[in-house]
Amino acid sequence: MELDDALIRVGIPRDLVKVLGVESRSDSQAGAFTRAFLNNNMRQDSRNDAKMLLAHKAVILDYCRPKKDKSKRKSRKAKGLNARQKRAMKVFHLKPEHQRYELFLPLHELWRQYVIDLCNGLSATCPQFVQQKLLKADFHGAILTVVRSKCPSYVGATGILIQEFKHVFKIITKEDQLKVIPKKNSVFAVEINGFVSHIYGSKFEHRASERSAKKFKARGTIDL
Numbered sequence: 001m002e003l004d005d006a007l008i009r010v011g012i013p014r015d016l017v018k019v020l021g022v023e024s025r026s027d028s029q030a031g032a033f034t035r036a037f038l039n040n041n042m043r044q045d046s047r048n049d050a051k052m053l054l055a056h057k058a059v060i061l062d063y064c065r066p067k068k069d070k071s072k073r074k075s076r077k078a079k080g081l082n083a084r085q086k087r088a089m090k091v092f093h094l095k096p097e098h099q100r101y102e103l104f105l106p107l108h109e110l111w112r113q114y115v116i117d118l119c120n121g122l123s124a125t126c127p128q129f130v131q132q133k134l135l136k137a138d139f140h141g142a143i144l145t146v147v148r149s150k151c152p153s154y155v156g157a158t159g160i161l162i163q164e165f166k167h168v169f170k171i172i173t174k175e176d177q178l179k180v181i182p183k184k185n186s187v188f189a190v191e192i193n194g195f196v197s198h199i200y201g202s203k204f205e206h207r208a209s210e211r212s213a214k215k216f217k218a219r220g221t222i223d224l
Contacts, residue, residue, distance in 0.1 A: 092163060094170075099178045104141070104160045111141030115192050127195075134197050136212045139164060139190070144171055147198070148187035157181060166207050 012022065086092065118137055119130045145158040157179055159171030169181045169188070181188075183201030190197050204211070 094162070094178065099172060100176050101160065101172050101174050104162055104172055107141040107162075108143060108160050111139075112192060114138070115142075130195065131197060134190075138208055138212075140208070142190050144169060144181075144199075145189045145191075146181060146186055147189045149181075150185040154181055154186060164208050167205055169201075 012020065081089070081091070115134070115137060119133045139161050140163075142161050143158065144161050146154045146156065149155050157171070157173065159173040159177075159179060161169055161171050162178075163170035167183055169183060171179050171181060173179060183205050186201040188199040188201060190199060
């Protein structure tokens with residue numbers, strides 16, 4: 001132990017003073033520095049026992065964990081627009097010059113290919129499988145026809161579905177007319193490669209994103 005203490009207390013060689021940029025201090029200077037350092041960094045309730053703690057090898061110093069910047073965390077989250085802001089910005093508004101049937105024909109072709117791939121080629125041997133797939137499918141681009149409705153003026157309306165909301169379908173007809181058809185009390189027909197499926201709007205009052213995750217129960221259809 002005496003040899004170890006001697007090694008600890010030995011001064012820095014002169015040839016290393018310039019290299020390290022430090023100088024050896026006397027015992028009194030080193031002791032004063034140590035006491036000042038401990039008094040500034042030790043816990044408040046332990047400052048009175050500084051002399052006792054100096055006799056031990058281990059000294060616990062205060063540690064303050066740096067606080068996280070909450071402003072940076074909030075900035076990472078992208079805030080979406082609410083319904084009022086969307087209406088004010090006319091996010092879902094279709095300009096009159098864009099209300100043309102021919103502009104949405106490519107969308108219809110993409111939808112046809114999407115449904116054929118979704119239903120494994122629309123095999124007529126298992127219509128129930130096709131119906132289950134269509135319940136959760138995206139109908140943007142489909143050609144819808146109103147076959148039944150409590151409002152007679154809607155019956156016979158045919159067009160490409162360009163927007164689907166929770167309670168209404170927006171379709172564009174061949175006459176370049178934008179029509180809003182309520183889902184409730186209406187029955188729609190959609191045809192894909194000779195396969196005709198009927199959509200009961202009263203059971204379809206969901207957003208497209210919500211319908212894809214919804215579990216539909218097998219129930220009998222309800223007349224209008």
